[in-house]
Amino acid sequence: MARPTKKKILFILRHAPYGSSLAKEGIDAILATSAYEQDLSVVFIDDGVFQLTRDHHTESIEQKNISRVLAALPIYDITQLFVCASSLRARGIDHVDLQEGIASLDHDALQKLCKQQDHLLSF
């Protein structure tokens, strides 16, 4: 039997890392989905860009360090990682201050990325 074609799935993460459970749930969903060998990509927009900054120290708030989990995504073959350039600009964050391996997208490229997908999942 022919293998079913891979679905293109884009995870859209638009919330800051620790103020709600959305960021953690998004990452859990990404890791769970990675087991099904689909064509996954992840984009961080709006407050989601705060997940990508470095030097999170979460021990004192007793939460899992999200940036450490994100840095491990390539181990799970999730390498299509993107960030919205205008969301970074609006928050005064420089792309070089993010963790490595995240490609910056302008408005048109982001729209194109979304519309190429089979499914969008928002967190």
Added chain:
Amino acid sequence: MMSAILHIINQSPFASKAIEQCFERLHQDDGIILLEDGIYCAMQHQPFAAQIQSLSQCYAIENDSKARGINTDQLLSNVNLIGYDEFVALVIEFPLNQSWY
């Protein structure tokens, strides 16, 4: 390929930036459906009235509007009030759906 997206908004325009951030990325082929507190985005007196008015495809859940005591004459004229069956039909009809919360 440029698939149209049905954007799903369930937050008030006064309490959340969801509708504003959705409009920043909306494409002209896309549609919006307003439900729960998102229904307040369909009212005439709210910050994004002009942008909602300019949409060719804008829908709102009638039950959520009625539940909040909103009369149809308070809503923007281009907002189509729909039921849950039509909501499901729209979700199937659009190639992509995106929730904003």
